[in-house]
Amino acid sequence: MAERRYPEPVVTPETGEFWQAAKEDRLLIKRCRACGKFHWYPRAVCPHCMSGETEWVEAEGDGTIYSFSVMERAEVPYAIAYVELAEGVRMMTNIVDCPFAGIRIGQAVRVRFAPTEGGGKLPVFVPA
Amino acid sequence: MTIKGKAFIAGAYEHPTRKAPDKSVMQLHAEAARGALEDAGLTKDDVDGYFCAGDAPGMGVFSVADYMNLRLRHVDSTDTGGSSYLAHVAHAAEAIAAGKCNVALITLAGRPRSEGMATGTAARQGNPGQPEVGFEYPYGLTVANGYAMAAMRHMHEFGTTSEQLAWVKVAASHHAQHNPNAMLRDVVTVEQVLASPMVTTPLHRLDCCVISDGGGALVVTREEIARGLKRPLVRVIGAGESPKFSGGGFMDLTYTGARFSGAAAFAEAGVKPADIQYASIYDSFTITVVIQIEDLGFCEKGRGGAFVADGNLISGVGRLPFNTDGGGLCNNHPANRGGMTKVIEAVRQLRGEAHPKVQVPGCTLALAHGTGGLIATRHGSATLIMERI
Ligand SMILES: [Zn+2]
Numbered sequence: 001m002a003e004r005r006y007p008e009p010v011v012t013p014e015t016g017e018f019w020q021a022a023k024e025d026r027l028l029i030k031r032c033r034a035c036g037k038f039h040w041y042p043r044a045v046c047p048h049c050m051s052g053e054t055e056w057v058e059a060e061g062d063g064t065i066y067s068f069s070v071m072e073r074a075e076v077p078y079a080i081a082y083v084e085l086a087e088g089v090r091m092m093t094n095i096v097d098c099p100f101a102g103i104r105i106g107q108a109v110r111v112r113f114a115p116t117e118g119g120g121k122l123p124v125f126v127p128a
Numbered sequence: 129m130t131i132k133g134k135a136f137i138a139g140a141y142e143h144p145t146r147k148a149p150d151k152s153v154m155q156l157h158a159e160a161a162r163g164a165l166e167d168a169g170l171t172k173d174d175v176d177g178y179f180c181a182g183d184a185p186g187m188g189v190f191s192v193a194d195y196m197n198l199r200l201r202h203v204d205s206t207d208t209g210g211s212s213y214l215a216h217v218a219h220a221a222e223a224i225a226a227g228k229c230n231v232a233l234i235t236l237a238g239r240p241r242s243e244g245m246a247t248g249t250a251a252r253q254g255n256p257g258q259p260e261v262g263f264e265y266p267y268g269l270t271v272a273n274g275y276a277m278a279a280m281r282h283m284h285e286f287g288t289t290s291e292q293l294a295w296v297k298v299a300a301s302h303h304a305q306h307n308p309n310a311m312l313r314d315v316v317t318v319e320q321v322l323a324s325p326m327v328t329t330p331l332h333r334l335d336c337c338v339i340s341d342g343g344g345a346l347v348v349t350r351e352e353i354a355r356g357l358k359r360p361l362v363r364v365i366g367a368g369e370s371p372k373f374s375g376g377g378f379m380d381l382t383y384t385g386a387r388f389s390g391a392a393a394f395a396e397a398g399v400k401p402a403d404i405q406y407a408s409i410y411d412s413f414t415i416t417v418v419i420q421i422e423d424l425g426f427c428e429k430g431r432g433g434a435f436v437a438d439g440n441l442i443s444g445v446g447r448l449p450f451n452t453d454g455g456g457l458c459n460n461h462p463a464n465r466g467g468m469t470k471v472i473e474a475v476r477q478l479r480g481e482a483h484p485k486v487q488v489p490g491c492t493l494a495l496a497h498g499t500g501g502l503i504a505t506r507h508g509s510a511t512l513i514m515e516r517i
Contacts, residue, residue, distance in 0.1 A: 040377030047376030089377030
């Protein structure tokens with residue numbers, strides 16, 4: 001079977017640090033210094049309290065599958081998912097390196113980093 | 129201010145085409161507009177308010193209104209995806225109530241079928257300025273797998289089954305057999321839905337709506353004008369809008385903004401879900417219908433699967449006749465935006481002009497509901513309640 005190829009993500013002034021860390025196999029998430037809450041996707045302005053005092057925190061990298069779907073109508077079928085991180089936020093991702101038929105909601109997963117077409121890396125998840 | 133009783137839907141027209149390789153999008157807008165104005169018994173020169181969404185070529189209303197050479201004093205290009213056209217009716221009613229216009233024209237047109245668009249299954253990057261793009265597009269987010277994840281979670285939390293989802297399509301197909309313009313007119317069974325190719329788990333091909341060219345238009349006006357026309361009187365008595373977003377990473381895939389837009393519309397209209405005789409419910413996918421029926425209050429959260437099963441949505445058979453034109457699942461989903469046809473079929477029902485095989489006898493109270501965008505995470509939601517007087 002052909003390998004799934006990941007497009008290079010769009011990098012913005014708000015997300016440069018995230019993608020730099022991903023190249024070093026580190027998953028960053030944002031936390032607000034004012035209200036203390038995590039959020040996803042990363043923003044400069046906190047979506048919970050609108051404070052501009054948000055900071056990058058390295059996530060533990062563990063999570064559970066909140067929901068998923070196996071896209072079969074694609075050149076290379078793939079499993080898209082929302083993973084709930086240990087820190088509480090739910091992020092979109094792919095579940096990789098496992099038989100798709102075995103994927104379950106609630107399953108424990110662990111982050112890993114897949115190379116993108118342009119030389120970057122993208123956080124994906126594998127069964128823990 | 130309430131819009132209750134302030135505006136009437138005097139004209140409604142669904143373009144008969146489902147494939148229009150030889151027509152431009154602008155032409156389809158204008159043909160739909162002409163159809164709705166003729167239906168109402170009005171002319172282009174009566175129009176003083178114009179509404180379309182952001183998908184129309186030429187930045188909202190500008191190019192379409194210029195093409196049709198309208199003379200306007202009120203415009204609105206609110207874009208909440210497929211739900212836009214229900215919002216437009218509500219906004220037209222507000223504008224009429226506030227004296228900003230007398231005759232509002234709303235149009236939709238598009239040609240995704242002729243343009244070979246893989247509407248549901250192709251990942252699209254969108255505008256790189258959209259802040260979520262880097263965190264969604266690389267993972268292969270499409271319309272279909274976004275909705276499929278909502279279906280998966282619904283099944284997980286509430287025990288909803290693929291058989292129950294299939295009943296939505298079965299009901300739509302029972303209605304579509306009577307619509308000569310419908311793209312898919314064959315009655316299908318639950319088994320046939322489940323045997324159709326898997327698109328993205330758990331959604332099969334027959335859980336997904338059609339891709340069609342075409343469009344539609346509506347004319348909304350004030351009571352004095354509506355009463356001077358020769359058409360049955362269809363009055364807007366309640367409206368609600370409630371887009372819903374991803375909660376800063378704490379999203380819940382099991383419900384939509386319909387929970388709030390529906391409650392607002394019912395409160396304004398002063399009626400209850402049990403009073404509704406006919407409902408147009410957005411049916412981009414079978415799961416869309418199940419979740420919205422719960423959120424609108426036709427049944428408890430989590431009971432939507434059981435509610436739609438066993439023909440409960442089939443006119444003349446079940447408790448809640450829905451999408452009697454065949455809906456987006458079988459009839460038409462012009463421009464990938466199903467809100468327009470939802471209003472049009474509700475108007476047909478209230479006028480007593482639906483196909484006799486699917487007409488709800490004595491239909492005087494109807495609901496139309498639309499969703500647009502990505503269900504439960506970044507989507508528009510608009511509800512309308514209309515009555516025949
Ligand atoms: Zn904050």
